[in-house]
Amino acid sequence: MREPAREVEVDRRREVPRTDAVLADPRLQAAAERLGRDPVKAAVRVAQQQVRTGELAPAEVADAAVAALPATAGGLRPVLNATGVVLHTNLGRAALSSAAVDAMVAASGHTDVELDLDTGKRARRGRTALAALAAAVPRAEAVHVVNNGAAALVLAATALAAGREIIVSRGEMVEIGDGFRLPDLLESTGARLREVGTTNRTSPADYAAVVGPATGFILKVHPSNFVVRGFTSAAEIPQLTGLGVPVVADIGSGLLAPDPLLPGEPDAASTLRAGADLVIASGDKLLGGPQAGLLLGTSALVERLRRHPLARALRVDKLTLAALQATVAGPVPPTWQALRYDLDELRDRTTRLCRRLGLAGAEVIPSVAVVGGGGAPELQLPSWSLSLPSTYAEPLRHADPPVVGRVDQGRLLLDLRCVPPSADEPLLRAILAAGR
Ligand SMILES: *Cc1c(COP(=O)(O)O)cnc(C)c1O
Numbered sequence: 001m002r003e004p005a006r007e008v009e010v011d012r013r014r015e016v017p018r019t020d021a022v023l024a025d026p027r028l029q030a031a032a033e034r035l036g037r038d039p040v041k042a043a044v045r046v047a048q049q050q051v052r053t054g055e056l057a058p059a060e061v062a063d064a065a066v067a068a069l070p071a072t073a074g075g076l077r078p079v080l081n082a083t084g085v086v087l088h089t090n091l092g093r094a095a096l097s098s099a100a101v102d103a104m105v106a107a108s109g110h111t112d113v114e115l116d117l118d119t120g121k122r123a124r125r126g127r128t129a130l131a132a133l134a135a136a137v138p139r140a141e142a143v144h145v146v147n148n149g150a151a152a153l154v155l156a157a158t159a160l161a162a163g164r165e166i167i168v169s170r171g172e173m174v175e176i177g178d179g180f181r182l183p184d185l186l187e188s189t190g191a192r193l194r195e196v197g198t199t200n201r202t203s204p205a206d207y208a209a210v211v212g213p214a215t216g217f218i219l220k221v222h223p224s225n226f227v228v229r230g231f232t233s234a235a236e237i238p239q240l241t242g243l244g245v246p247v248v249a250d251i252g253s254g255l256l257a258p259d260p261l262l263p264g265e266p267d268a269a270s271t272l273r274a275g276a277d278l279v280i281a282s283g284d285k286l287l288g289g290p291q292a293g294l295l296l297g298t299s300a301l302v303e304r305l306r307r308h309p310l311a312r313a314l315r316v317d318k319l320t321l322a323a324l325q326a327t328v329a330g331p332v333p334p335t336w337q338a339l340r341y342d343l344d345e346l347r348d349r350t351t352r353l354c355r356r357l358g359l360a361g362a363e364v365i366p367s368v369a370v371v372g373g374g375g376a377p378e379l380q381l382p383s384w385s386l387s388l389p390s391t392y393a394e395p396l397r398h399a400d401p402p403v404v405g406r407v408d409q410g411r412l413l414l415d416l417r418c419v420p421p422s423a424d425e426p427l428l429r430a431i432l433a434a435g436r
Helices: 002-015 019-023 026-035 037-052 058-068 098-107 127-136 149-161 182-187 204-210 268-273 299-307 309-313 318-329 334-339 343-357 390-397 421-435
Strands: 142-146 165-169 175-177 192-196 215-221 247-252 278-282 293-297 363-369 381-389 406-408 411-414
Touching: 002 037, 019 026, 019 037, 019 058, 026 037, 026 058, 037 058, 098 318, 127 142, 127 293, 127 318, 142 149, 142 299, 142 318, 149 165, 149 182, 149 215, 149 247, 149 278, 149 293, 149 299, 149 309, 165 182, 165 204, 182 192, 192 204, 247 268, 268 278, 268 293, 293 299, 299 309, 343 363, 343 381, 343 421, 381 390, 390 411, 390 421
Parallel strands: 165 192, 165 215, 215 247, 247 278
Antiparallel strands: 142 293, 278 293, 363 381, 381 411, 406 411
């Protein structure tokens, strides 16, 4: 029984096309330019091995290698976010505007990030992005940008309270996700937390009672991913400003000015007007920009943070600065297009898709979308979704591009508000293919 099997194997080995012959395929040459030679060779080797095991015909090696190669060398795959969660943490929070993408591409080579082309001298890093941010929040005397909101907190705690105390309400000891807790983050800087009040109630007098020479600052944290209801009270910023120590407000989501759609979300301008000395926020939540930590406040505090040695370890890339400026000063980013999506238009678009699918198990139903990403936890945005049998979920995640929806009561819901209309065709093809 062994002999014939080995013969077949030997024959197949002879049939395996030579690597250099396969690599001469123009599609694979183009892929090598795009991705580098190694991943292309690796894909060819996998396909050759499939010929040896009889899974693939020898003539199909190049096709199989082409099909297995990704579109870009970046590794991260673009995904269609049909979850109805606008800022989905697992999908990278905010999607950038094309203006921000263009700005990043323009900044990706050598750029004047720290050079004044008029004088030929060194200039403030990212000065135009900082100026755009400052212009968007005129209340802020000065602004600074670091890697993310957590980095902004660490910089403030280190520069203003290392070896001293940060006063914070027990109702604001927040876990921000993936097991990371703000109290742990703050204490990792060498600052001590001075907890005041209770989970549900904290008064201005609670803060006043513990302010002293050891105080670095009072921290107000916006509980951006939960709400406490019932017998509750909290000290507001204007009630804390007279205590002789800085008030730092972590507003979380990065709204720069109040927005009627999100009445419960704090914004940087109002928080500064209320008397906060320093406001901390994320760049990739409701601002709709790149991952970044925004620091806005008095010149004295911002300058202390900017000159602290740790600031150098938290500084942002030129790509971030470019995308941030294009977000703050440029056209409305996808986050806000999704939040303000016209309901009739969304229903019509979803209905058109449903009709074209012509699937017995597909229908358009009212649904609910949310902000997500630790913002506006209570807000329910009325929405429309394409409802499909839940068996579509897995094949759609493996489509190209992958489509991620939300399974609800045994149905897969696809909400198009975060799917660019230009993706309707690939989405249609992906759903039809998933049904086969
Ligand atoms: C999201 C959030 C953070 C962390 O910001 P990142 O940009 O994710 O690092 C900190 N504080 C609050 C209140 C938040 O909502």
